[in-house]
Amino acid sequence: MSVALPLRPPAHQASPRAVHWWRLRAGLLLVVLGGPQVVLWWLIGAGWLGWTALVTAGLVAGYGLVVPPLLYRIHRWEVTDQAVYTLSGWLVREWRIAPISRVQTVDTEHGPLQQLLGLGSVTVTTASARGAVKITGLAAADAAELARTLTETTQATAGDAT
């Protein structure tokens, strides 16, 4: 009796370059997980380490091939005069909605990988410690523009947002 959540997906997608960003992150994960195994294999020479390294590489490569395009299809965001709305997650889906009137801070973030690809993230924080909404994988210029408009909109709203 699979019932879909009766929410339409948010309007905008991430930047197409975000796929590369997610792939690069998978690559980093491969280095972090597989690297020590290979080094140990080389140092100790235990054969099974070679096999686990191979399996790790296979799994991460599979993830890197399949999941990033999936994420690109799923990840969506939208900002209206009233609310910030995002949808994320390929395995566990997450829909987040925060009212603009309760936004306290707007942060932009450019990690090293994101800078390389000209990407940025915007995090919108409310008075709730758990209620932050993060829009990832935006083109850097779009992220800056979005942060600017969001800051303007929220500054126009009075109150301490709790």
Next chain:
Amino acid sequence: MTADATVAPEDAVPWRRLDWRMLFVGPIGGLIRLAPVVAVLLVTGRPGDIGRFWVAIAIGVLVVLGGVLRWRTTRYRITPERVELHTGWLRRQRRSVPRDRIRTVDLTARPIARLFGLTVVQVSSASGAMLEKSGLSLDSVSKAEADRLRRELLDRSAFDSALPAPDAAVAQGVQLARLDWSWLRFAPLTFSSIAGIGAVGAAVFNLVDDFGIDPRDIGAVDAATDQLQAAPVWLALLVVGVVLLVIAALGAMVLFAERWYDYRLTREADGTLRVKRGLLTRRSLSVSEERLRGAEIAEPILLRAGRGGQCRALSTGISRDAQGGALQPPVPRAEAHRVASVALHEAPSMITQAPLRRHPRAAMGRRFSRALVPTAVLVAGAFLLGYAVPALGWAGPASLVLLPIAAALAFDRYRNLGHRLTARYLVTRQGSLVRSTVALQRTGVIGWTFRQSPFQRRAGLVVAEAFTAAGQSGYSVLDVGAVDAVALADAATPHLLTPFVDNDVLAVPGPGKQP
């Protein structure tokens, strides 16, 4: 006094120091804590060696100097806009909290401080911006100053001139609840009873140890140990178990009495709820009522079995050590609901005792799979262990007992699931080991999240979490039907979700519209 403050310009407000009597409290507390070290220093070492005395004296002097330094370098003031605290000598710290962000004021007087008439004032504010530390503490000021601060800091009329200043005649406040010693029966049913074992055990051991007695030297203890060793194992276990239980129950009652002696819940004229309690350590927690976002009835499983519960305030900025904003000790369930009702000015049926909507059958399946699958893995592990190590052959069969327990918990968890939208509150209930019924003000909801795993997607369920600035920041409605979840959120916070709702699915005015 607040009138003066509002007239005075920002810089004209004089700085104040902590009470000078803290000079005694700090060193005495420090010395008591350092006493073992000093004692060891004095007792060990060769006789005639004078050096150790100097070390002991030096420690004492350092502690006193530290106190003087802290007193000299700490100052605070309350301006019309902010509370400011400057501390530190080499590393100066300046903390400033906007007054309109202050949510709770917590007064604590530990035994030594009480001897000198002192109190620690903890001011908590809404989390606000990340860089702004949420709150500050004044350690310590005189009792009269603490009471003055409490009134001044939570007095809305100070910065909201539309409100009338509190009338001195009604400044006493209205009593909403007070301690009933028959509630002592709930003390052993709380988790603090385990702490009770530790407390009593440590106290007894310390006492015995202080007098330099080995418990085995006491005839009765020695004889009892011998008899226990002679008795069959099950009897010995039974006796030890019963003794531990009695100790736990007694310890819990002692802790209860210490914590909740002279408990009073009052509504003060300045619009705050105030909890006063404590035998040795006196505490007073004041929660600004306009910052109250709801109430929670917490029922740990033993307490629930004894038909008891505890009401907690959901407010922004309740400090961690304020026991999660407990408004009362463990009490009969009806009393917990009554306190929630008077605190929130709502009928119980509109908040924590609202008739709840059950969650779909599929939610029961998920409770069972989530409880039974990990347990089955554990059981399988135990059997494997039994085969691998013959001496542990009993582990497998013994672990089978976990399965019915897990199943019972799963069923209870499903039975407890429920939610309801009333006129002004969102009520949600979940949990078995600790059943929690939360009534959250609909206007206090500042965002929603819906989360759906592949399993939930197949079952058509979703977890809806309402975000708020108060309490645990988010309260979830667990495993509710996907359509119902969106309808619920849409009805609870009008207009927020509406532009995103897929109207084809949600066209029928069904689950969302409730009386």
